[in-house]
Amino acid sequence: MLADLETLEDNTTLRAPVCIVGAGAAGITMALEFARAGVEAILLEGGGLEFTDESQAIYEGEVTGQGHTDIAFSRLRQFGGTTGHWTGLCAPLAPIDFEKREGVPHSGWPITRADLDPFYERAQPYLQLGPYAYAPADWDGLLTGAPWALDSAVVEPAVYQSSPPTRFAETYLQAITDAPTIRCLYHANLKNLELSDGGAVTRAQVVGYSGKTVFIEAERFVLACGGIENARLLLNFDSQRAGGIGNENDLVGRYFMDHMNCTLSELAPADRQGDIAYYLTHQTDTVPVHIGLKLTEDLMRREGLLDNTVFLDPVWESESHNDDFRDHAWLAFSAIARAFSRGQVPDQFWARTCTIAEAPGAVVTGVYRNIRRRFEPAGTVTTIRFRQDAEQAPNPDSRVTLNGELDPLGMRRATLDWQLTKADLLSLRRTHELIGQAVGAAGIGRVRLGIDIPPLFDAIYTGYHHIGTTRMHDDPRQGVVDADCRVHSVQNLYMAGSSVFTTGGTANPTLTIVALAIRLADHLAGEISGAA
């Protein structure tokens, strides 16, 4: 069932075994998993079914620290959440990402990759991906080109899959609406969580934009609002717990991580006509596959390095074959064009059209080049750039805090202080150096490092991945939630989404968000049915 909160009576109280706050990738997945298990759930979304300025404005805040990031528009506050504009690249976190790594302070999840594997497999269909196959050998014979003869003790291929990308609003709205056990309320903004003396959430206060209030009573509550908003909400709920719920050890909002999105370092190929097809995108029968390069886990452990996958961006002799013109306008244009070519009506059509209208230069260049490249050969590869979403180490000084400004609902806004360290960038430099040694040994070419000593941060941009603000750890002094994603200090409050990641790895986070959501839904459904 789907309803606008404004259609309910003021001061209504709704009850269900579980209440999920946030209808994004994690929240919708959990609701659907509960529906499969026959567990009744209330799903709350602060935004509407489509983008509105009124809802989005609640995400506005302040950015300090590393400047190349954003707090207001990188996330979408509407049904479907940020899946409304994600780009779809997926891979599971690597086994090493879960380990306590010598060279990575504050690393070490209380769960392993093997614990998550069954849930990753179940997450694949939610994101309309192919089989749960991320080992290069899984794709033998299905990809074009040949891998370079690189020393397998140093560098190995990394497999990523592309989601269409799945827009959760379009894809799952009907399923949510039709599920008899799901009650989804939109325009329903969480204002407060009330705690019992025993340390359990008893009731959620939810408000609409007109001031209407609804109360939710549930046995279990899940916050699934994203890496920044999960922390902002907990910090705001300080009427019964000083400093906010779950913040007894001053950890909520700390350890904020993002991926260091950058195109740094390049490879000058020895043979400009050499075959690099293997390291580009492959249109397979099941799913588009991308191959990157990464150091082996043994080498990362030995060198104490952070995780990174390098994607190779060739620069072709013919300008028409290069994609350096791409920007938001081009992405909007290509999304519209792709939808029309499939005979579908594009989602966010007017929003995207306006994005194009504001800065049409890239679209003009892109269309011109795409036409030209049909008649003009690409020529040779002049250089190959290294593009990546590199891991940063967990850092307690990188954090989300509250500032004095209030949003229209009377809640304090967030300040995002994203901090990177020189060690983060020097780790990436060393990774590129080791790749440079491997390609040199194989006679493929020479690498020029794009990171100086001391490193500069001006070429580092956000990956739009907000991670780690309610991190998972067995020890309440080192993490906000336990291995079951339960807030250590609250009996029945759980966190879902990338805020629980202990480390960020290098893989794009959505697949892991969905896998963890399925795992949490299984856990809670088991508890609920056990109690019944």
Add this chain to the structure above:
Amino acid sequence: MAKFINRRNVLFGAVGVMSVLATRDFFLLYCRNVSRNTPDFFASLGDESVFGAARAVGRQVKRLHPDFGTETMLARFYGERPLLLEAAEETCLDTRKAMLQSQCGEDFSNGRCLVVDGWVISETEAQLCAAVA
């Protein structure tokens, strides 16, 4: 002369020129698809066209490692890399380049490399460039 320039000769001449151009273009077209293992820049020290660039790299190397390329260092260096001495004796440029690349590859595999002006290069490349700087 005027007798020579007649319609028949002009026609034949034009066909001849066009044939030459077409043959060249055909081969250029063909060459686009021929995979050529162009030897590494640093392995081409015998080639005058890259000599200046090698010297420039060598100057950077010497700035960071003043002992590189000195006689003492080179004597020890060649002693540890007999393949380089063989390469120096080799008259075939392609074979010499292959031998140098082989030695560079071995350096990289064993971690014997350094960063010069951002470039990750092998010790062999660094020493040879420094020697000509």
